[in-house]
Amino acid sequence: MLADTTPSIQTLGERFAHAVMRVSLPDIDRIVRHAGDVVRADVDRHEAAAWLVRYLSSHESGLEAIIRAWLADTRQADTTFFNTLWWADKAFEIWSRHSHLDDFIKRAFRRRRFVFAAILLEYTEFVFDDGHALARMIDLLENLFQGWTDEGEAPPDYIYTPLKRFSEFLDHPDCLDEAFRERVLQDIEAAWKKEAQRRERLEQRLIDSERGLDQAWVSQKAAIHTVNEALEAPLPPDAIRFLTGPWLDSLRLIYLDEGHQSKKGRIAHAMTQNMAWLLAPRSPEERQRQLSLGARILDYVEPLFISLDSQPEDKVRWLDTLQALILEVLKGHDPERVNPERLPEPEADGVPAMDSEDVAVQCWVGRWFMESGQRKKLLTWLPGRRTILWCDINGRKVGYQPVLHFLEALAAHQVVPLDEAGTLRLALQRVAKKLVELDEQQQARRRHTEEKRAELIRLAREKAAREAERLRELRESLKLPEPREEESDGADQDEPEKTGADASQAEAGFVDNAARAGSEVSDDNAAGSEAVSTSSDGVSQSGTATDSPRSGQTQPETRPAEPPPGDAMRMFRRILETLQADTWIRIDHEDGARKYRIAARLQSTGKLILANELGTRAGDLSWQEALELLSAGKLTILGKSEDVNARMTRAFGRVARRRKPS
Numbered sequence: 001m002l003a004d005t006t007p008s009i010q011t012l013g014e015r016f017a018h019a020v021m022r023v024s025l026p027d028i029d030r031i032v033r034h035a036g037d038v039v040r041a042d043v044d045r046h047e048a049a050a051w052l053v054r055y056l057s058s059h060e061s062g063l064e065a066i067i068r069a070w071l072a073d074t075r076q077a078d079t080t081f082f083n084t085l086w087w088a089d090k091a092f093e094i095w096s097r098h099s100h101l102d103d104f105i106k107r108a109f110r111r112r113r114f115v116f117a118a119i120l121l122e123y124t125e126f127v128f129d130d131g132h133a134l135a136r137m138i139d140l141l142e143n144l145f146q147g148w149t150d151e152g153e154a155p156p157d158y159i160y161t162p163l164k165r166f167s168e169f170l171d172h173p174d175c176l177d178e179a180f181r182e183r184v185l186q187d188i189e190a191a192w193k194k195e196a197q198r199r200e201r202l203e204q205r206l207i208d209s210e211r212g213l214d215q216a217w218v219s220q221k222a223a224i225h226t227v228n229e230a231l232e233a234p235l236p237p238d239a240i241r242f243l244t245g246p247w248l249d250s251l252r253l254i255y256l257d258e259g260h261q262s263k264k265g266r267i268a269h270a271m272t273q274n275m276a277w278l279l280a281p282r283s284p285e286e287r288q289r290q291l292s293l294g295a296r297i298l299d300y301v302e303p304l305f306i307s308l309d310s311q312p313e314d315k316v317r318w319l320d321t322l323q324a325l326i327l328e329v330l331k332g333h334d335p336e337r338v339n340p341e342r343l344p345e346p347e348a349d350g351v352p353a354m355d356s357e358d359v360a361v362q363c364w365v366g367r368w369f370m371e372s373g374q375r376k377k378l379l380t381w382l383p384g385r386r387t388i389l390w391c392d393i394n395g396r397k398v399g400y401q402p403v404l405h406f407l408e409a410l411a412a413h414q415v416v417p418l419d420e421a422g423t424l425r426l427a428l429q430r431v432a433k434k435l436v437e438l439d440e441q442q443q444a445r446r447r448h449t450e451e452k453r454a455e456l457i458r459l460a461r462e463k464a465a466r467e468a469e470r471l472r473e474l475r476e477s478l479k480l481p482e483p484r485e486e487e488s489d490g491a492d493q494d495e496p497e498k499t500g501a502d503a504s505q506a507e508a509g510f511v512d513n514a515a516r517a518g519s520e521v522s523d524d525n526a527a528g529s530e531a532v533s534t535s536s537d538g539v540s541q542s543g544t545a546t547d548s549p550r551s552g553q554t555q556p557e558t559r560p561a562e563p564p565p566g567d568a569m570r571m572f573r574r575i576l577e578t579l580q581a582d583t584w585i586r587i588d589h590e591d592g593a594r595k596y597r598i599a600a601r602l603q604s605t606g607k608l609i610l611a612n613e614l615g616t617r618a619g620d621l622s623w624q625e626a627l628e629l630l631s632a633g634k635l636t637i638l639g640k641s642e643d644v645n646a647r648m649t650r651a652f653g654r655v656a657r658r659r660k661p662s
Helices: 012-022 028-034 046-056 063-072 078-099 102-110 113-124 133-145 156-173 177-229 239-242 244-258 264-280 284-304 314-332 357-362 403-411 425-476 485-494 499-522 526-534 565-576 625-633 642-658
Strands: 366-373 374-382 387-391 398-400 584-589 594-601 606-609 617-621 635-639
Touching: 012 078, 012 425, 028 063, 046 063, 046 078, 046 113, 046 625, 063 078, 078 102, 078 113, 078 425, 102 156, 133 156, 133 177, 133 425, 156 177, 177 239, 177 244, 177 264, 177 374, 177 387, 239 244, 239 264, 239 314, 239 398, 244 264, 244 314, 264 284, 264 314, 264 366, 284 314, 357 374, 357 403, 357 635, 398 403, 398 625, 617 625
Parallel strands: none
Antiparallel strands: 366 374, 374 387, 387 398, 584 594, 584 635, 594 606, 606 617
């Protein structure tokens, strides 16, 4: 379906594409096993995507039903196609479980989940590419639907129109067409832009109003604090009424316009303290400063007295009252004074201030949250009152909440962010990464198995080579040196010429000794016997019993030989397992030894088909018969080379000539 190559994979998207092609999933394997007679094949991905779109246009079914329909239609088990279906089904299952969108929206998406599998077959990059058209549509729609809740009524136009357009796109036969997808994206972007502008206007209006109220609250608090600082000492009643009345309003206006830390705000604060100091009881030592301050204080107070600018008569009357009090003090009179009561200072809902409140809250501004089943948006942070402002999807104020209370509820999961770990693209990427992880694990296991197999083959070959060398040395050690000339002549003069039967008997005696020596070496080195199966060509094994192949000859009954030890029998079985076609063997009959070539070997039963030196069929030999002949020493493996036969014949002949009669 996709090109079965393994280039240098660098991006996560490429790794995902390769994982979809080859990862093995238990759920898919189970469905395929139960489907009956199907073949593994790679189907063209465009054809598979087109088939899926056609099927979904008339059916609404689950993962297993789609796979069974595909197998019934094509009888081809395509790993890429099935893994893509599994990816879409699992991703939407996770998204439905974690997403906080309304169920109306989730049902509309989930019914069309396998269309995303068809799109993945055509465009695998949309999962991890933020700029892909489908990825942008998903993000826009989820942001658009975040704060909406189905209350049993028809969805508003800003919800219904883009959702309907997206559903039509997924249901359309041309949903795989790139041009059609771009047109749908433009329509959804236009709907989102219109709705975003509407929300922005409503939310900005609420933000401006609430921030103005917050600044007024801060100014009021600063003005009251300034006046309370001036009310520490006894003052004339008229002075107290002036400070807590029109002058307090003037301070609040100055702080609201300029800020209490501005130059004008600091001057107003200083004049408040100077008026209170001037009108409070003073000692004779402070008389000089009192006179100096009283002569010029009205020049500073009058420009700052702005609360009654719209009522000039009241402003003049208050200034005259203040001037009369100052003149009375400067003349040395002692006006009546009373202890003033402090004004109550507003607090931020009784919540203590936090360090770095703006840093802790700023990252959550603009996010949607769910609390007690209610969806609301954290619109802004009001630093004066140290509270956050909540609003709904239409930009209407929902309420306030202290910053400290919000952070505590967030840590306790009483307030849950709606767009965290619940978006559809996050779910798609999460399942894709899981497939990549599974693929890497399976590929690592395959590499480990191949490396282990290669290592075992290497060790077996080395072991076979060592055993072959050991057996070669054993054969060489069994070859006796040439007899000396004088000994040979003496033997010829003293002994009569041996008959053919005597030579055969001597020859058999040598072969019997060689078989016993080979059996002893096999008992001493059992591990080496396993390598005989790979290096048995040219190795001679023989014994003492007698039997014959199925060549039509009748053999007289003989007493069965005593079975060889277990280790030797295992070695004989391994030797038989290594016999191949075209190998020459020799079988000792009562009328003499004959050579046969193994023409064929039946793998199912182990039977050997024998041919003579002329190439015609000479009979067959069953596995059990061959094992008995080999263990009895009546079967000798000569190998494939005529040179081996010649060397063995010469060796047997020399032994026969040197052996003395018994």
